[in-house]
Amino acid sequence: MNNRADNVASQRSDHGEWDRIAGSEQFKDLLQIKKMFIVPAFVIFLVYYFALALLVGYAPRLASTRVIGTVTVAYLFALSQFVVGWVIAALYLLASTRFDALTKDILASVGVHPDDPQGDK
Numbered sequence: 001m002n003n004r005a006d007n008v009a010s011q012r013s014d015h016g017e018w019d020r021i022a023g024s025e026q027f028k029d030l031l032q033i034k035k036m037f038i039v040p041a042f043v044i045f046l047v048y049y050f051a052l053a054l055l056v057g058y059a060p061r062l063a064s065t066r067v068i069g070t071v072t073v074a075y076l077f078a079l080s081q082f083v084v085g086w087v088i089a090a091l092y093l094l095a096s097t098r099f100d101a102l103t104k105d106i107l108a109s110v111g112v113h114p115d116d117p118q119g120d121k
Helices: 004-025 027-058 075-108
Strands: 067-070
Touching: 004 027, 027 075
Parallel strands: none
Antiparallel strands: none
């Protein structure tokens, strides 16, 4: 029974820590920095994704133009979407090192050890 009371008390203190972290200016800056990467990357990918449908729908002659043998512009465009997805993922991996460093700084500033999986001090 005492363990349960300790767990409840621990959860309350964790909730309090989260409120302190979420309310901090550093955390708000981190969210803004992440948003500056994620929103444009999402928009670019979405536009590029739907561009194929627009190409095939509004410019079927261009889409069916053969480039090499039986390979058409539309086929190359469709394959290029994989490349664009991989490039965006690679750019996010590069950016995530900065995000992780900022996250560790935020956790250290509130006294949470960032490498502890439980978040214990």
